[in-house]
Amino acid sequence: MTVGEEESIGPGSLWLRWDPHVHAPGTIFNDQFKGDWEAYLAAIEGATPAIRALGITDYYGLELYKEVRARKEQGRLKDCDLIFPNIELRFSVGTARSWINAHLLVCPDDPDHIEQLTRFLQRLTFKTTTDTFACNPSELIRLGRSLNSELTDDRSALRHGSEQFKVSFDQLREEYKGMSWAQENILIAVAGAKGDGTSGLQDGADQALRQQIEHFAHIMFASSPAQREFWLGRKTSREHICETYGGLKPCMHGSDGHSVERTGAPDGDRYTWIKGAATFDGLKQACIDPEGRAYVGTEAPPAAAPSETIHRVTLTNAPWAPNSVIDLNPGLVAIIGARGSGKTALADMIAAGCDAHADQLPMQSFLVRASEYLDDATVKLDWGNGVVTERGLDNAAAAWDGYARARYLTQQFVESLCSPEGMTDGLLSEVERVVFDAHSPTEREGAVDFADLRDLKAARFREARRREEQKLEELSDRINIELEKQSQIVAIRKQVDEKKLKITQLTEDRGKLVRKGSEDRIKRLEALTEAANEVRARVRRLTNREQKLLLVQDEVSDFRTHQAPENLRDAQERHKDAGIAGEAWDPFLTQYSGNVDGIINDNLSSTRKNRDGWRGIDIAITDPATPLIADDADLTRLPLGRLDAEIRRLGDIINVDKETRERFNSLSTKITTETELLSVLQDKLKDYEGAEERAKGLPTERQSSYRRIFEAVFSEQQVLNDLYAPIRARMDETGGTLGKLAFTVTRRADMAEWAKRGEDLLDLRRQGPFRGEGKLLEAANDELRGVWESGTAEEVTEALKDFRQKYQKSFFxxxxxxxxDAAAFRGWLKLFARWLYGTDHIEVRYSVDYDGVDIRKLSPGTRGIVLLLLYLALDNADERPLIIDQPEENLDPKSIYDELVGLFLKAKAKRQVIIVTHNANLVINTDADQVIVASAGPHPGDGLPEIAYASGGLEDAPIRKMVCDILEGGEHAFRERARRLRVRLER
Known part of the structure; x- marks a missing residue:
């Protein structure tokens, strides 16, 4: 840690290689070094990766540790910042292969640590049948000679005594607990392997002893991934490990070399990595956070991508900032300080160097408030991949249009997204952006955002729904028309009968005007009239056919001229990304197959020719006495013109006097007119009588169309579910706080709106089940809401069918x-069917819920948690540095610990996170990799106060003291965190 330097301050806790188990020339057992100290030291100095901390190991002794320290003081091992004793001892319990080993890792910070450690070791004893021996060199030599009197030299006696000396686990635990210095300065490590480790203790009482030993240990000497997974609680649970073994354990692995070749060269290149300064406090911090600070592997755990990591911040022309160069950690950087100390100022300047202000800076920003004092001041950022970016600080108030190389969540930004006013558009759009980014580029199918992708995926089903809704409306109209026709059959029959009677009466009236002797002529006239009516009906039908053919011709012309080209243009626009261009689209123009024009024209020509042939021409009567039609002619095959002329001729000669003739002709015209009307009525009656048969399949077809509408709705619902699938999978995989966040796709039926439209068609004053406002809504809620919102297409269709059958009489x-009032009722029935079968009150909705509550209904503080969930845990597509100004605003301490700590722990493993905070939990329990402490000097009369920064990791005692002094509850947070590990972290 560096405080108040003029140049740069350090980056806090970084991954450094340790070798906690290194023997040296002269080691008690299996010494293969041949006394070659130069080769031994060179092996350590040349190790790759560089060894930054060494645990000098020997059995029960400190002589080798003292020698290595002396070499260090003479200028060797310059890269080794920490050298500490590793006292290896054997428990008085073993396996078939070996005795169980334990290691005392001793803090060398205390100037009296050698004397204190010697005093502690002497408290450990070994008993034989005749004597008791203490753990010190002279006693070990005495033990060796007592067991083998032939050992004359001290070295051999020491080796033999060390080999026989065994430590009782109970005594070690008792003496450790009885000496405060030991508890403060010694960490206990035990091997986890089966050879000399606890894994060999598996049966009966040994199993219980194994658990006691592992509970007592702070560190496991184990290198396999399976062991590390177990001691981090990933194979069982964190709770199980904590309850059974007193806490999670860091795994470490040393070279355990007894020769120069093995020195600093562990099996399988399984190196030990500790995150933090190469200090004993750094090792203690690894015991507190084994998952985040200890690792065994060929390389250190990966951090954020170098190109997305700010390595160094340099301020120039900033006399108010004595720390002009600040190195940043690639993990979690916490900026703390008193109010007005300049902590947010640093975040603002880093964000400025990243062009991370999407719009104009808020007026509260340091860069805005201090703009008049920032002339020529610049911020330069060195990125992990060697790229350098630089920006002036004096024009930061202007809108920036550069690429934002970081995401900056200012307090004002978070408040705007989480406020009731900004939440809908802001927070939900951010949710949608994260969901969209969770899809790979190929899955996005050319869409530019979530709404575009949703519309792209759902367009097919929405269009299918629109078509079916249009078809449903047409079917309802057709059913109503056929029902109306059926209801009018009796009336039409009556009109037919009335016409027949009237024609009979008119014919009788006309017959009374005929002179005696003209009866044959009357019969001839009636035959002519009947034939003329039949021919006239043919002419009428042919004229109608001509009109229908002209309509077909017009539709064909309109389709070719307007509809087909417009459909093609629409298809080109909808599928512009399909890769079809230019003339390649020509075959997609919809055209009629075959000679459509020829068919229409041929039919028109034959129809007109046929009609004109039956119509004939008007024939002038030159001689009333001369018949125009032979007596034996087939009257039904003659043109209408000749028949009408013959009818006029007979009418004229039947009555001689003018007045009678006019009366006769008038009645004949009426008979012809009524006969024509009768023919029309008879055609209509035939059509109406066929309505029942035609209507038989329409209700089933309507039900099928209604079902297909809901199939389209379900398909759209599935589209949204599929869109959320990647983000759901990530949430399921991550677990924890993310389990409270849910993306829900549902159908929603606006029952009130549907019932209101139905009530508008009903007389609510009448006696019946729907009397009074709200009764229809009650019935619909009971019988339709559930199935509309969660039923299958078949269930929805059957439910509506049952609803109609149950209440149709009441509706009427x-x-x-x-x-x-047939006309009025017909119009009402049409509106009724459109309402009953309408589906525009059904919509597919998605919501974002947190802990079962829609985010629209959450408090601003809880919305802030959701926002941080998005950025910290779900936004995997964004690996840029994340800068957050006081994420704990509006949150209570418990929420901060429960909801946010885990998010920051996961986020810092994949991206650089920089937070400005005054909350101890967000610094201590997230195990911040770097703590930058801001402090401001007195405010001068004109200008900016001096803003200084200090930096370090939580393993640094001065930094911990600052955290406790500045952050409320800091000391309590430290104590709670270390309590379960029996590790005392000094302030």
């Missing part, structure tokens, strides 16, 4: 139009 009784 409450109808605003009376059945007696």
């Amino acid at each position: 009784e409450h109808a605003l139009a009376q059945r007696s």
Whole structure:
């Protein structure tokens, strides 16, 4: 840690290689070094990766540790910042292969640590049948000679005594607990392997002893991934390891070399990495956070990508900032300080160097408030991949349009997204952005954002729904038309009968005007009239056919001229990314197959020719006495013109006097007119009588169309579920706090709106089940809401069918139009069907819920948690540095610990996170990799106060003291965190 330097301050806790188990020339057992200290020291100095901390190991002794320290003081091992004793001892319990080993890792910071350690070791004893021996060199030599009197030299006796000396686990534990210095300065490590480790203790009482030993240990000497997974609680649970073994354990692995060749060269290149300064406090910190600070592997755990990591911040022309160069950690950087100390100022300047202000800076920003004092001041950022970016600080108030190389969550930004006013558009759009980014580029299918992708995926089903809704409306109209026709059959039959009677009466009236002797002519006239009516009906039908053919011709022309080209243009626009261009689209123009024009024209020509042939021409009567039609002619095959002329000729000669003739001709015209009307009525009656048969399949078809609408709705619902699938999978994989966040896709039925439209069609004053406002809504809620919102297409269709059958009579009784008023009731029935089968009140909705509550209903503070969930845990597509100004605002301490700590722990493993905070939990329990402490001097009369920064990791005692002094609850947070590990962290 560096405080108040004029140049640069350090980056806090970085991954450094340790070798906690290194023997040296002269080691008690299996010494293969041949006394070659130069080769031994050179092996350590040349190790790659560089060894920054060494645990000098020997059995029960400190002589080798003292020698290595002396060499260090003479200028060797310059890269080794920490050398500490590793006292290896054997427990008085063993396996078939070996005795169980334990290691005392001793803090060398105390100037009296050798004397204190010697005093502690002497408290450990070994008993034989005749004597008791203490753990010190002279006693070990005495033990060796007592067991083998032939050992004359001290070295051999020491080796033999050390080999026989065994430590009782109970005594070690008792003496450790009885000496405060030992508890403060010694960490206990035990081997986890089966050879000399606890894994060999598996049966009966040995199993219980094994658990006691492992509970007592702070560190496991184990290198396999399986062991590390176990001691981090990943194979069982964190709770199980903590309850059974007193806490999670860091795994470490040393070279355990007894020769120069093995020195600093562990098996399989399984190196020990500790995050933090190469200090004993750094090792203690690894015991507190084994998962985040200890690792065994060929390389250190990966951090954020170098190109996305700010390595160094340099301020120039900033006399108010004595720390002009600040190195940043690639993990979690916490900036703390008193109010007005300049902590947010540093975040603002880093963000400025990243062009991370998407819009104009808020007025509260340091860069805005201090703009008049920032002339010529610049911030330069050195990135991990060697790229350098630089920006002036004096124009930061202007809008920036550069690429943002970091994401900056200012307090104002978070407040705007989480406020009731900004939440809907802001927070939900951020949610949608994260969901969209969770999809790979290929899965996005050319979409530019979530809304675009959703519309792209759902367009097919929405269009299918629109088509079916249009078809459903047409089917309802057709059903109503056929029902109306059926209801009018009796009336039409009556009109037919009335016409027939009238024609009979008119014919009788006309017959009374005929002179005696003209009866044959009357019969001839009636035959002619009947034939003329039949021919006239043919002419009428042919004229109608001509009109229908002209309509077909017009539709064909309109389709070719307007519809087909427009459909092609629409298809080109909708599928512009399909890769089809230019003339390649020509075959997609919809055209009629075959000679459509020829068919229409041929039919028109034959129809007109046929009609004109039957119509004939008007024939002038030159001689009333001369018949125009032979008596034996087939009258039904003659043109209408000749028949009408013959009818006029006979009418003229049947009555001689003018007045009778005019009366006769008038009745004949009426008979012809009524006969024509009768023919029309008979055609209509035939059509109406066929309505029942035609209507038989329409309700089933309508039900099928209604079902297909909901199939389209379900398909759209599935589209949204598929869109959320990647983010859901990530949430399921991550667990923890993310388990409270849910993306829910549902159908929603606006029952109130649907019922209101239905009530508008009913007379609510009438007696019946729907009397009074709200009764229809009650019935719909009971019988339709559930199935509309969660049923299958078949269930929805059956439910509506049952609903109609149950209440149709009541609906008709409450109808605003009376059945007696056919036209009014017909119009009402059409509106009723459109309402009943309408589906525009059904919509597919998605919501974002946190702990079961829609984010629209959350407090601003809890919305802030959701926002941080997005950026810290779900936004995997964004690996840029994340800068957050006081994320704990509006949150209580418990929420901060429960909800945010885990998020920051996971986030810092994949991206650089820089937070400005005054909350101890966010610094201590996230195990911040770097703590930057801001402090401001007195404010001068004109200018900026001096803003200084100090930096370090939580393994640094001065930094811990600052954390405790500045952050409320800091000391309590430290104590709670270390309590379970029996590790005392001095302030």
